[in-house]
Amino acid sequence: MNDPTSDANVVIITGLSGAGRSHAANVLEDIGYFVVDNLPMPLIPSLVVSVGSGEGKRRKIAVVADTRAGMTAEGLDQALIELHRAGLPTTVLFLDADDQTLAQRFEETRRPHPVDSRSLAESVATERSAFEDVRAASDIIVDTSDLSVHDLRDRLRDAFEDAETHHRMRVDVTSFGFKKGPLRVVDLMFDVRFLPNPFWLPELRPLTGQDERVVSYVFGHPEAGIFLDKVNDLLDFLIPRYVAEG
Structure with a gap:
């Protein structure tokens, strides 16, 4: 019997806070991915297998995982092992940016950094240190320091958009009085x-x-x-x- 998930592919979106994870998720959703945000690491394999099988299965699945979801190198390794056993090809996308850019983005949006430290600079540095091994284990690393949202969109589309959805646009024509x-x-x-x-x-x-x-x-x-x-x-x-x- 064929594996019911054999024609699915999975992207795990991770990276530093402020580097563009949310925008990356939006881009993948626009090109046909079923996107789940902030899912705890231990739940990723079971959810992906569930969504990628059955009559209503999704062929393209993306999961956003960060510090709030308990993202660690060990948790990522375990998730990848389980996904591999399920016959699900998985790509890990890591969004990065330099410390100055990350701090500037948080200052501009006035949102608190998810890592609680005495200063914003310390929060950025603490998270970067915690994600070193995750970054090293990632398949695609995108530094967004000098990228506009349009540049990032184009980069991700080049990496993940398939021939079925590439450059597809729907045009509706209607008349009215x-x-x-x-x-x-x-x-x-x-x-x-x-x-x-x-x-x-x-x-x-x-x-x-x-x-x-x-x-x-x-x-x-x-x-x-x-x-x-x-x-x-x-x-x-x-x-x-x-x-x-x-």
Whole structure:
């Protein structure tokens, strides 16, 4: 019998506080990972096996583990052993940054450091020391000191996004009547009231835009085809740039 979790893959996201773990989790969630935050280390293998099996199994699973979850090198080793036994390929992602950058980020957000020490600098140093062995055991280490959130997103997408989700974007097209007000959530809006309106023809009024008679009537006017060509040109230019921006 095939292992029910054999086609799943797991990412354990860890690293220093303020280095970008939460943002990394958001990026992986955006590219299709099922993300669990702050799960105690001993529970990671059983949860991953449970989520990665059965009818509703998830193929891509990410778990965020930090000091609050009891992350230690020993706990990580044990979790990796159990995940390996379950046939689950696992990647450990470690987010890092220099001490000055970490301290600056905490000062800017005015959030307390999770490691309680006499000073922020001491908290950062204490956590770094505690995570030395975890860092050494990690598969991918990303130093975010000089990375913007966009740079980090691109780095993680390059590392973890597969061909199925790479550069995939959903485009929804809808029509509306200005009489009832414009759409509230929209990226691009085109006013096409200059085009011939089949509503004013009694024989076309009950029909929809999917009816061939309506299509023939509208595109029987040259400006309709010209307008559609220009919109297509605009979208051909914009969509790849929207995808690149994320």
